[in-house]
Amino acid sequence: MKSPIQTSSRKRFVAGAASVAIASAIGFGAVTSGTAPVMAEAVRVESQQSTGFGDVVEKVSPAVVSVRVKAKMQPAAAGPDSFFGGQGLDNLPDDHPLKRFFRDLPGFEDGQPQMRPGRPGGNQRARPVSQGSGFFISEDGYLVTNNHVVEGGSELTVVMDDGTEIDAKLVGTDPRTDLALLKVDEERKFVYVDFADDSKVRVGDWVVAVGNPFGLGGTVTAGIVSARGRDIGAGPYDDFIQIDAAVNRGNSGGPAFNLNGEVVGINTAIFSPSGGNVGIAFAIPASVAKDVVEELKKDGSVERAWLGVQIQPVTEDIAESLGIDGTDGALVSEPQEDSPARKAGIKAGDIIVEVDGKAVDSPRELARMVGRMSPGVTAEVKVLRDGKEQTIEVKLGEMPGVEQQASLDEPTEEEGSILEDFGLTVAPAEEGEGVVVTDVQANSDAADRGIQTGDVIVSVNSQPVKNASGVEKAVNEASKAGRKAVLFQLKRDETSRFVALPVARS
Secondary structure, three states: OOOOEOOOOOOOOOOOOOOOOOOOEEEOOOOOOOOOOOOOOOOEEEOOOOOOOHHHHHHHHHHEEEEEEEEEEOOOOOOHHHHOOOOOOOOOOOOOHHHHHHHOOOOEEOOEEOOOOOOOOOOOEEEEEEEEEEEEOOOOOEEEEEHHHHOOOOEEEEEOOOOOEEEEEEEEEEOOOOEEEEEOOOOOOOOOOOEOOHHHOOOOOEEEEEEOHHHOOOEEEEEEEEEEEEOOOOOOOOOEEEEOOOOOOOOOOOEEEOOOOOEEEEEEEEEOOOOOOOOOEEEEEHHHHHHHHHHHHHHOOOOOEEOOEEEEEOOHHHHHHHOOOOOOOEEEEEEOOOOHHHHHOOOOOOEEEEEOOEEOOOHHHHHHHHHOOOOOOEEEEEEEEOOEEEEEEEEOEEOOOOOOOOOOOOOOOOOOOEEOOOOEEEEEOOOOOOEEEEEEOOOOHHHHOOOOOOOEEEEEOOEEOOOHHHHHHHHHHHHHOOOOEEEEEEEEOOEEEEEEEEOOOO
16 A cells, blocks of 8 residues: 655655645733723734735745656667567578568568667657746756656756746755755846745744646645644655645645745645645755755755664663663664764664764654764764763764665574563574574564564673573563563664563563
């Protein structure tokens, strides 16, 4: 079943636009006084007469454009190669019926398809692949849209508010925030808009969006800010503004304005079980977009610092298993190979609680903090290890461009002992590190927490284990210490994570 959150090019996101409505003022009733006691009047809200959003839309519309994207596509050949895996008919006898058949067809010579005249590159031609929205951020022709709008495109065209079409070139993209910067070169001064200070945006504030839903262009919608700081699983830097805009396909990359005509967010996605608008849209905050755009304009790419850790939240069960109070911080499930974190001495099981004196509330906050830093700087990372705080200096690296993935060979299943209280069957791992899960009982605590056959238990409560008895020993020690949960470190497909399982119940 597909995720309800979709994009226009990767089918994960559906393009978004925002909305606006009318502002209202709060009026307070007056309290009268006199010789007799008088009850205070209740607070009343009186709406002011509004002229709508025409003034805002009139000013910002010339800065908003439609973005049309074409890509060069090669049609599949319908010639003889398609029957023989691209090898042609050379290996067939000259009198073979198929060879004679294709030799006599128009457009084929010696049994091979020929390029049509007038098309450099053969049958390859640019065809429409996507469309979205965008907006100018400078008078000399720089404009912003979504990366997923222009991804894979070879020809970019922007359509102005007055219908004028202008070719554009791609300056740079940042897939991690789904932003792209384009440039048009024309001897004119373009109407452009500024980014707002989105830290001042409040839930309930009105917003106006102008975009290109379904290719209609110049469409204005209205709504309010519904929530801040939304994480929709789009990437490590998710921090979306949620708005109740009527948004649809083609609105991706369009701006959401405040009533001063400033861009508070860039519409990127909607929550849509049906594929259409349901009033839940997500916009990239202006503060994020502004920083990314500045780097794209300067270098064509975005450099981010890299700590190099796999992290996960500190749940209440995990906090209980470690004997700590609170769930703040980011639990290191594994420092990556040759990463700055591993070289500095950060270990699996450490909880990162501060970076350069700033508190880390969650894994997402840690990702944002490090992402805002520059490669090569030295950061002071405070971790909680074995219940004690210690500070580690880490020289941050540069975020790798391509994530490396490695597969883990499936271990040979061996008959092992059953950890009945957890619903697990385990056996020694072939490589000698940890024990492999050979079976997970349905409806068990292990199954409820996502443990699967093939997972490797590396440690239990920070104690390395090599067999089932080692697991049982660590569990017994946790039970004797009064712990209500025990912390398992698991590895799956070269990734590591921690799972807290409740200690055996009588």
